[in-house]
Amino acid sequence: MSNLKQQAWGQARITAEEALELLRRADTAELMGRADARRRALHGRTTYFTHSLNLNPTNICENRCELCAFWREAGSEEAYFLTLGEARLRLEAARALGLTELHIVGGIQPQIDLAYYEALFSLAREILPSALRQGLTAVEIHYLARKAGVDVRTALLRLQAAGLDAVPGGGAEIFGAGTRARICSKKIDAAEWLEVHGQAHGLGLPSNATMLFGHLESDEDIVDHLSRLRDLQDLTGGFQAFIPLPFQPGGTRLAGAAGAGGYRIARVAALARIFLDNIPHVRVLVNYMDRKLLQVLLHAGVDDIGGTSLDERIARAAGAGADGRFRTVGDMSAFIAGLGFEPCLVNSRYARPAEAAACAAPALALPPPRRAGVDAALARAWEGQRLTAAESVALLDGADLWELGAAAHRRRRSQVPGDRGTFVVDRNLNLTNVCEAGCRFCAFHVAPGSERAFTLTVDEVVEKVVEAVRQGATQVLVQGGLNPELHIDFYERMLRAIKRRVEVCLHSLSPAEVQYLARRSGIPVRAALERLRAAGLDSLPGGGAEILVDAVRRVVSPRKISADDWLGVMETAHGLGLKTTATMVYGLGETSAQRVEHLLRVRALQDRTGGFTAFIPWSFSPHRTQLPCEPATGADYLRMIALSRLVLDNVPHLQAGWVTEGPDLAQMALVFGADDWGGILMEEQVVRATGTAYDVGIGRVTALIAEAGFTPVQRTTQYAPVRVGARDARAPA
Secondary structure, three states: OOHHHHHOOOOOOOOOOHHHHHHHHHHHHHHHHHHHHHHHHHHEEEEEOOOEEOOOOOOOOOOOOOOOOOOEOOOOOOOEEEOOHHHHHHHHHHHHHHEEEEEOOOOOOOOOOOHHHHHHHHHHHHHOOOOOOOOOOHHHHHHHHHHHOOHHHHHHHHHHOOOOOOOOOOOOOOOOOHHHHHHHHOOOOOHHHHHHHHHHHOOOOOOOEHHHHHOOHHHHHHHHHHHHHHHHHHHHHHHEEEEEEEEOOOOOOOOOOOOOOOHHHHHHHHHHHHOOOOOEEOOOOOHOOOHHHHHHOOOOOOOOOEEOOOOOOHHOOOOOOOOOOOOOOHHHHHHHHHHHOOOEEEEOOOOOOOOOOOOOOOOOOOOOOOOOHHHHHHHHOOOOOOOOOHHHHHHHHHHHHHHHHHHHHHHHHHOOOOOOEEEEEEEEEOEEOOOOOOOOOOOOOEEOOOOOOOOOOOHHHHHHHHHHHHOOOEEEEOOOOOOOOOOOHHHHHHHHHHHHHEEEEEEEEHHHHHHHHHHHHOHHOOOOHHHHHHHOEEEOOOOOOOOOHHHHHHHHHOOOOHHHHHHHHHHHHHHOOOOOEEEEEEOOOHHHHHHHHHHHHHHHHHHHHHOOEEEEEEOOOOOOOOOOOOOOHHHHHHHHHHHHHHOOOOOOOOEOHHHHOOHHHHHHOOOOOOOEEEEOOOOOOOOOOHOOOOOOOOHHHHHHHOOOOEEEEEOOOOOOOOEEEOOOOOOOO
């Protein structure tokens, strides 16, 4: 094991220099594991959240920070200011919501003064007496004190008397003077921000601490910021939680900042849990991130996922998605419990409301003994030995997420030489949505004769391919359903027509389609493949594998190709010199043993033929389908990625599935065993039919690969390099 694993992961305080080394050099999975150990020691599996309403009295702000998408100029059509009467109406409308917290922050503008906020907090105390009233950033408090001609302590005393219970952490951004000058030059400096919080703590007003990252900051800035927070906490003990805030670039004026990817978010959150040993909680805000990433962060030191944040506007103005938000206590509790954690409804002082169900006491005892065989299987995986079915199941069910990830990343390093993270520029063309198979997990297909049916002509396909090549595509995946109107000669004409117009790799037609065409033509699969290859087919994608266990296939796709037939088509293709990929769609109700059986069948065929270039696991997207399954979690995905790398010791490449998992999880996959981003799809319809849709361009993909510490390399279908980019020097090698 690594030196980090061999350390006594206890409570010993680390220095700033050690923290910087961890941020720069530590393996991501092991950093997460160390943070998770600290989290469990403090809170067990208890996970906290609030039921909160955000009240922003105005979006007019004189500071006009480059990093903020919320502020507006006075007099603009989108500018607003709430009078006390309007604020009263909003507060009264919230009486029945059962809030644990009210969060009030606004902008810096002359129309608002200390007296306004005294009146507003007094109103809030009158109308929502049981909700904790948290409000006003250090920036606002400093401004209001100066405007009123009083010192910060006096301003805080007046606000406290009016009803202020706690201070949020906003306005901290990054403390480093150089970076702060570039992103929020008109805000108070770090010393003034810390002074406001120190004064609040002295008056018994607890606060949170934040850090906005993913813009222009350096690793040194990150550690410096955390160090100043830890120093103040040593003096006052008033910080309740640290909140790492990933920068949302949408709508801002900050040039050159794309925002942090999941890799950096996870590393910063984990480091914070390890380094900030005197701040009890690490909180992330659900409205700032993808939900699957949030699920992973609960294994990286995070014990608090924020709150319902009703009517949140600041992150939303910067482009934060709405799909990550929760609107009720029940939804948030169910989400936490569904991940195996204990939900606990609190306010920002971590007090539970009297009427709420009691939270489970943190289970701080040692975890139960491992399942038999887990440690032995981990040792074999770490040493690169071939895993058995029993060992693979033991790892999938019993190993910690970080342990799987660390072993898989080590294996990736040994199997894939160099530090490259590859991707291909491609286009997915769905020739038709008509399909006789009618699989229960598919939201894209329609039955023959449907009013929603479509089938592209050969000319339409060719024009789409030509346009894709003009835009830089080197690979095109043409596939559709099992359409009784399309015969093998149609595909031959289509393939030849494409090849006459452009030079492009036709990575097309799944095994299910190939077998269907062969049967309808009354010819063997081998003959069908020979005809298609002669017409221009270059390689086969792995679609239609789902789970290569017929007991599962009879439930989810009873009219589709069997597991043996899928493997048979692939073996025949390999025998003809056609390279292929292999896939898995998991989360269809299968067992861990059935997932492992799928991997072992792929491995066995690869032992015989060596024809698979890559393996791609996807999670099932159940929305709008006929299967009543819960979506797989982000942690599930990273476990499957890691296990795939460890089991498939003879398949050279492992693709990250950003199409279903999103770019944050795909980036994390690069340090959990994956070495390839897959295709930057110019068109994709099948997954989008379920309501899952992510978009990334070449610039964003190369930035995410570089941020994770790899050199971005555009590749061909067969993994020959096309263009090599630069890696991010900040990331571990």
